[in-house]
Amino acid sequence: MVRAWTVRGGQLGEREEQALDEGVAIAGWEEVGDLSGCESIAKLGEQLAQAYPGEAPGTVDNWKHQLWRFITMETGDLIVMPRKYLPLVAIGRLTGDYEYRGEEAPGFRHVRKVEWLRTQVERAAIGGDLRDSMGAFLTVSELSRRDAAHRVAVLAETGADPGYKGGIEPPAEPEALERDVQEAGTRQLTARDLIGLWGWQRRTGEVIDFVDQELAGRGLRVTPHFTEVQLDGLVTVSALESSGTTEVTQATSVSDALRMLTHNASEDLGRHWRIGSLPFVRDVVTVGHDEPLTRAITRMVEGDFSQLPVVNDHNVLRGVITWESIARAQLGRRSDTIAAALDPHPHTAQEQEELFVRIGDIQRHGFLIVTDGDNVVLGILTASDLTGQLRLRVEPFILLGEAERRLRRLTDHFTADELPTGSRVREARAKGKRLTLGQYPEVLKDDACWAKLGWPYEQDNMVQRVRIVKEYRNELAHWDVDAPEEKTEGLAATKQLLNLLKLIDHDPLP
Incomplete structure (x- = not known):
């Protein structure tokens, strides 16, 4: 059975070009030597501990699971390399076993041969759930749920994600969540199922603080934060420590994580309220940049809309059409095209933004278009909503x-x-x-x-x-x-x- 894996190209993307040019996937960890003799994950852990004597046991444990994935991935498996500073991912097929190239520069010595099948898949073409699982803070993780391997294969062939409409079975208990993250590197579940692992059903301030502390105490992090999505929205859980010394300057301790992740009870409770907490309209009617203006007007009249987001083929926001922008185009006798009436700088927000900080913008402009980090339209929040x-x-x-x-x-x-x-x-x-x-x-x-x-x-x-x-x-x-x-x-x-x-x-x- 073909599996799919994410292998990142370095904290600054420093390994990406060499990986593409030479047809390889490259792991970091410059201090550790040849891993060819590691017949078990325990042996690999011992070698890591010797190479990094100053690192915490939890960090070494995290790294050993990542490197074990890297050296045991099977020929024929699919490899995904998200580009650090480009809105693209590269997808390839693993063609060779683990190699140690001692003559290479530190951080470039652990490699697997890859046939790159498609090197410029637009991130916006990938479903948000799959993108989130690819966006884990780990160098090596498995894309194992929601038909991920099949979807990656289709992306490699067509450049488009067929998506996934089914549900997702949550882990039975917090310990099972830890095991899933340890084995695959990430675990997706809904915000409702996440807090349900500790017997909660609703996200009160007390519950938010409690779950944050539990996650940090178990060495886990969740993105987006479970307050930033609706209860049935997906979040991705991964290991708290970033991976590889080429990836971070210093591993984060659990005590540091607790300070970062927990909220002081005296702080403004409004920080828990996010744009994503609201059930804003997600089934958004949009219009393409090259479509005639009459089509936009028809859709606005039919739906009683005051605005329509203008998007490209992958639902990436390119601007907005409003009755005001249409009037300005017609008064200026510009052409009857959407491009002529386009406002290229619409007011947008992301789900993780604090709600009360953006209320003024909604009042002034009448709406905010909700997008993700790749500017893909997720929904729209109007003043009426x-x-x-x-x-x-x-x-x-x-x-x-x-x-x-x-x-x-x-x-x-x-x-x-x-x-x-x-x-x-x-x-x-x-x-x-x-x-x-x-x-x-x-x-x-x-x-x-x-x-x-x-x-x-x-x-x-x-x-x-x-x-x-x-x-x-x-x-x-x-x-x-x-x-x-x-x-x-x-x-x-x-x-x-x-x-x-x-x-x-x-x-x-x-």
């Missing part, structure tokens, strides 16, 4: 605040002596403190207090309603990155409670 999403996120807090205000007003007449004996609520009232939402069930379940309230409702039912709303409030208080409207039961319970309270609590007349 943003308004709707912010409403969904703000509404629960408004409703909760209103319900708590009315509960407070309905119970403010109780003195400390009238509240349940020995309770927290009596102690709080005696100190002149206001009751919290979590304390109202204590008041309502007390028979004497309930009788004094005289509400025309069932006591147990109201106590249960307030408890449900209290739990809902507690969940939201942890700054859930994911939309609160997904907690439909809690939101509905809050609305129902508020409606009941409004019937017995009337705002004073002006």
